[in-house]
Amino acid sequence: MNKKGLVIHLVLLGLLVGIGSFILLSGTLDVETDIKGKWQLDFLTKNYQEAEKQLLKNEILIKQAGVEVAWQLVENGGYAPGTESSCGKAEEAQVWFKEGKWCFKGIATLVPEMVSEKLTTSIPGNTYSDITFSGPFLTGKGGKGVISREKATYIFDTSFTVYLGYSFDEYQRLQEEGLRLLASCVGKEELKQCLDMAKLDYWKYGSCEQEEFSDSSIVPFCIASPQLAYLPTSEGQKLVTYAIALDFSSS
Numbered sequence: 001m002n003k004k005g006l007v008i009h010l011v012l013l014g015l016l017v018g019i020g021s022f023i024l025l026s027g028t029l030d031v032e033t034d035i036k037g038k039w040q041l042d043f044l045t046k047n048y049q050e051a052e053k054q055l056l057k058n059e060i061l062i063k064q065a066g067v068e069v070a071w072q073l074v075e076n077g078g079y080a081p082g083t084e085s086s087c088g089k090a091e092e093a094q095v096w097f098k099e100g101k102w103c104f105k106g107i108a109t110l111v112p113e114m115v116s117e118k119l120t121t122s123i124p125g126n127t128y129s130d131i132t133f134s135g136p137f138l139t140g141k142g143g144k145g146v147i148s149r150e151k152a153t154y155i156f157d158t159s160f161t162v163y164l165g166y167s168f169d170e171y172q173r174l175q176e177e178g179l180r181l182l183a184s185c186v187g188k189e190e191l192k193q194c195l196d197m198a199k200l201d202y203w204k205y206g207s208c209e210q211e212e213f214s215d216s217s218i219v220p221f222c223i224a225s226p227q228l229a230y231l232p233t234s235e236g237q238k239l240v241t242y243a244i245a246l247d248f249s250s251s
Helices: 003-028 036-075 110-123 170-185 191-198
Strands: 093-098 129-136 137-141 143-151 152-157 160-163 204-206 218-224 232-234 236-239 241-247
Touching: 036 110, 036 143, 036 152, 036 160, 036 232, 093 170, 093 218, 110 129, 129 170, 170 191, 170 241
Parallel strands: 093 241
Antiparallel strands: 129 137, 137 160, 143 152, 204 218, 218 241, 232 236
């Protein structure tokens, strides 16, 4: 055998030995191979579904925060707990207008501030901005949520739009109705007679259960929700009612 033939023979022998060694090792080593579709299934269950569960939990907490804020404002005549109108109170009702001055500042900035404060406590891992309300919906922008598992990372948006079943816009409606009452009856000698003709049926004197007109220029009202909105309480659903007062003196 010449040298060229010997080299070819040795190369072929080496290849056969290498292939045999590979087959032998392949049979003894535990080589991990994924079943077809297993990665996709794991991604759905461990990443996507976990993100959806987290978003659903957050939505429940956000709605709860919105309802709590709604009740706190309702129970204090449109003011944050512990605060009072610059016009004072009349029979525990916040005075929105007194001696020619409109004292109620509205809730456009108050609602986002109060909701944001509650979410900082109930969902401490998330941050929200541009919280606002429109009709029965509460909305806000959130950051990016991340769920990382072996071999996969899922990134999702935590912004929210939550249905409250109640509209904070009712405060704007009450302001407009209150201003119309003032325009009609300020300075009138027969104040009750004027108010009886000018006010809407769901504006009650003093109490929603038992009306009683106060013989004073500052008149407290109990006003049922114009849209008959109910909100949950610990005792079940309850009709929203507002307690405010207006000054009809000529000054």
